Amino acid sequence: MRRLGSVQQKIPCVFVTEVRDEPSRKRESQHFQVLATEHLNPKALGSDVESAIPTEKLDGTCCYVSIYKGEPxxxxxxxxxxxxxxxxxxxxxxxxxxxxxxxxxxxxxxxxxxxxxxxxxxxxxxxxxxxxxxxxxxxxxxxxVERYNKQYCWHSSVVNYETGVGLVLRTSPDDEEVLEITAVPLSELLEETLELIGTNVNANPYGLGCKKQPIHLLVPHGSLKIRSAPYVNYQQLFGWFQRCEEGKVEGIVWHCNDGTLIKLHRHHLGLKWPLEETFLNSRPVVIHVDLTRYGWEMAQDLFTAFSRLNGQKFDHIQDIKFDV
Known part of the structure; x- marks a missing residue:
């Protein structure tokens, strides 16, 4: 998987799209829909999308890790x-x-x-x-995202610049069916893009935390691979989104061998999002956040809350609760 140092101005849809004069299911203020046809996009064909790595498209806000003032x-x-x-x-x-x-x-x-x-x-x-x-x-x-910036308080909650780490959700290196929440050095994420998801992002489609105990996490783009993605065909993808457990996602992003990104959103197929149940919430998750390795003094923040759960495993990410 290549490292992603940029946001492309627009990631093309895997299918040729057309604009229809009817209210959008994605944006309330938008009076038109962009829907996929059954014809593959020439850009997808040119980048050999069939050989690409399909990954889950997450519903959050995009972030980037790079050097600022000499630090990640x-x-x-x-x-x-x-x-x-x-x-x-x-x-x-x-x-x-x-x-x-x-x-x-x-x-x-x-x-x-x-x-x-x-x-x-x-x-x-x-x-x-x-x-x-x-x-x-x-x-x-x-x-x-500077320290103590109220405008980006939810971004700030998932990084600690004193120790140079970020709070990351990813696939467990020990078991690809299990998710892991862990503290990752920002230096290991340099020039990557990530998705910030959580309680106060995009109406919280994954049901993380609550107002009293908000939970936010960074997910490296391309890290949640789709193992049972169907052939890149309109009807097969439509059926996969509707009937498969792994298809309960916002969309797919294909990472092509030439570095091109190609996407497909449920809304491109006229399908509903968000869903009451998502694939992300169906997977067990283990907590690996150990503050002692950084010599931290205990503070009342998200890292501390997760460190108190270090080593624990939950059946669903929605099951994570902190003691007040």
């Missing part, structure tokens, strides 16, 4: 967006008869200001040394 840091997704006037012009252009013309951006004047620490994501195209907006008029990027 967690970075939060922060897309640079156009200001009100530029956005109005862009939407007018989108609904006009565009022909062969292309919308012209002035990045310095048309976009909202971002923190000085903001960086564009790898893979973002540049023009005249300025990052180029994607087809949605956004510039994907990152900001570092």
């Amino acid at each position: 840091y967690l970075w939060a997704r922060f897309d640079r967006k156009p200001n009100k006037q530029a956005d109005k012009r862009f939407k007018k252009f989108q609904h006009s008869e565009k022909g062969s013309t292309e919308f012209t951006w002035n990045v310095e004047e048309d976009f909202k200001r971002v923190p000085d620490s903001w960086i564009p994501a790898h893979g973002v195209e540049h023009c005249n040394e300025q990052p180029r907006p994607d087809g949605n008029g956004h510039i994907p990027g990152w900001v570092p």
Whole structure:
């Protein structure tokens, strides 16, 4: 599995998609749906998606680990967006008869200001040394999650910069059917992207923790491999999502040998998400968080809460509860 140092501006769907004039099942404010046809996307064919590694697409928020101020840091997704006037012009252009013309951006004047620490994501195209907006008029990027930043308090809860570790959910190295929650050195996650999931992220589709005892975890992208993924065929994938236990996921991301990522979301097939039961919650999980190895003094944080459960195994991740 290759290391992922970037957010692609848009991961293509494994099938050719079409826009239908009906309310989206994914976004309440969106008055159209993007649905898959039964034709394979030429990009997927060109990247030999049949030989790719299928992994679970998780429903959270994307993060990135890279160096900041000389240390490994967690970075939060922060897309640079156009200001009100530029956005109005862009939407007018989108609904006009565009022909062969292309919308012209002035990045310095048309976009909202971002923190000085903001960086564009790898893979973002540049023009005249300025990052180029994607087809949605956004510039994907990152900001570092600094200590005690209230805006990113849930991101902050899964990292400790004093010891340089992050709280990670992954497949157990001892048993691929079991999940593991463990503290991983951020230096081992450098230039990787991860998904932050938990109580206060995307309406918590996995039912982790609660308001009184929130739980958040980092999941390295590509780490949860799908073992029974069907042949890349519309009907077979549709049936797999509906009938298989392992198909109770938000979607699939295929990691191709040439580095290309290809995805399929349940919404592309007109299927419901979130689900009352998910595959992530059907798997047993073991806790391997030992603070003594870092010489930590006990503090009232998420790492400490998990360290008190060190060595324990739960039938479901939803079963994890902390003593108050």
